[in-house]
Amino acid sequence: MGRVCLGLRSAVSRVRARVLAVSxxxxxxxxxxxxxxxxxxVATAPAATTAPIPAPLVCxxxxxxxxxxxxxxxxxxxxxxxxxESSRKSRILEINPSGTVTWTLSTASPPLAHPLGAPDDAxxxxxxxxxxxxxxxxxxxxxxxxxxxxxxxxxGSYLRRGDNLTHFNNPDDAVPAADGTVWMADINNCRxxxxxxxxxxxxxxxxxxxxxxxxxWQFSEPNGAFPTSSGSLVVTEISGSWVTWxxxxxxxxWSHRVPAAYPSDALALPDGSVLLTDYSSFGAVLRVAADGTVxxRYAPSGAGQLNHPSIAIPLASNRIAxxxxxxxxxxVVDPTTSRVVWEWSGNAAYHLLRPDGLDYRPS
Numbered sequence: 001m002g003r004v005c006l007g008l009r010s011a012v013s014r015v016r017a018r019v020l021a022v023s024x025x026x027x028x029x030x031x032x033x034x035x036x037x038x039x040x041x042v043a044t045a046p047a048a049t050t051a052p053i054p055a056p057l058v059c060x061x062x063x064x065x066x067x068x069x070x071x072x073x074x075x076x077x078x079x080x081x082x083x084x085e086s087s088r089k090s091r092i093l094e095i096n097p098s099g100t101v102t103w104t105l106s107t108a109s110p111p112l113a114h115p116l117g118a119p120d121d122a123x124x125x126x127x128x129x130x131x132x133x134x135x136x137x138x139x140x141x142x143x144x145x146x147x148x149x150x151x152x153x154x155x156g157s158y159l160r161r162g163d164n165l166t167h168f169n170n171p172d173d174a175v176p177a178a179d180g181t182v183w184m185a186d187i188n189n190c191r192x193x194x195x196x197x198x199x200x201x202x203x204x205x206x207x208x209x210x211x212x213x214x215x216x217w218q219f220s221e222p223n224g225a226f227p228t229s230s231g232s233l234v235v236t237e238i239s240g241s242w243v244t245w246x247x248x249x250x251x252x253x254w255s256h257r258v259p260a261a262y263p264s265d266a267l268a269l270p271d272g273s274v275l276l277t278d279y280s281s282f283g284a285v286l287r288v289a290a291d292g293t294v295x296x297r298y299a300p301s302g303a304g305q306l307n308h309p310s311i312a313i314p315l316a317s318n319r320i321a322x323x324x325x326x327x328x329x330x331x332v333v334d335p336t337t338s339r340v341v342w343e344w345s346g347n348a349a350y351h352l353l354r355p356d357g358l359d360y361r362p363s
Contacts, residue, residue, distance in 0.1 A: 060360065063275065081330065119135050145313055162209060175225065191207035192207055259286070259294060278309070328353060
């Protein structure tokens with residue numbers, strides 16, 4: 001046992017000597033490298049994993065969808081359509097390509113504190129945060145938060161016509177512009193109203209000096225003033241079947257009579273042409289070039305005949321959605337073939353009745 005203990009003491013001594021030697025060597029190295037910092041590795045917690053932040057939604061001005069890539073066969077559109085029903089149902093619906101209703105708003109009271117009336121049109125703001133709608137016969141317009149449906153502002157007086165700064169006579173197409181403002185046509189007052197997009201307050205006006213075709217001083221029953229990305233306006237006038245492109249400063253770039261008995265909702269396409277409908281029993285959709293030439297016309301007969309189409313919106317370079325009001329349906333047409341690729345008239349829970357407004361968001 002004594003020999004074992006003696007051996008252990010000898011081994012311990014040798015270890016201590018080695019440790020001392022290593023310590024001396026480290027001290028020498030540290031002294032020699034005293035000008036350099038000593039980096040000591042520190043154990044760190046693993047990086048927290050978080051869900052990716054979704055990209056903000058982007059909504060388009062009506063007409064900009066024509067610049068989106070062509071869709072393959074079997075794909076009617078991507079994203080969502082926004083539909084305004086100008087009927088006793090007084091509601092706005094959002095649907096996806098499968099026809100599923102993803103959002104709905106009643107424009108009656110309740111749930112609104114003050115009724116809007118049957119909505120003629122509804123449009124997304126370009127930031128997709130709000131929806132702006134108008135009621136031609138309810139004599140007003142409003143904006144609601146897209147996610148919460150909370151009313152952001154409401155203007156006009158329900159069923160009360162007027163011709164001052166706060167009352168209207170058949171207001172139509174309250175369309176958000178790229179700068180956040182809103183343009184609205186006031187049909188029977190023959191004027192175009194420029195509204196603050198945050199409050200609905202009037203900030204400017206074109207027309208209102210009698211009902212004749214003399215833009216920008218006078219308009220003849222304008223039923224649409226659609227802003228472009230450059231700040232121009234495309235104006236549709238019922239009387240005389242005029243479509244006019246106004247420059248951002250209000251001057252006239254061009255103005256043409258179009259072959260439509262009741263022209264409706266002309267909007268700019270990226271190539272400088274405009275897309276509009278003929279709101280008639282034997283309805284049609286037309287694309288008109290800047291020189292007034294009709295470059296495409298969709299007017300089917302028979303079972304596919306359009307019955308008072310109010311608006312047509314491009315969804316891609318080869319897709320155009322059409323609101324066929326009295327046909328109680330929305331159809332999507334491929335303009336390269338003039339064939340219907342999709343149709344929706346509702347489902348068991350939501351049956352369309354007089355759809356009159358249409359907009360599109362690609363997400």
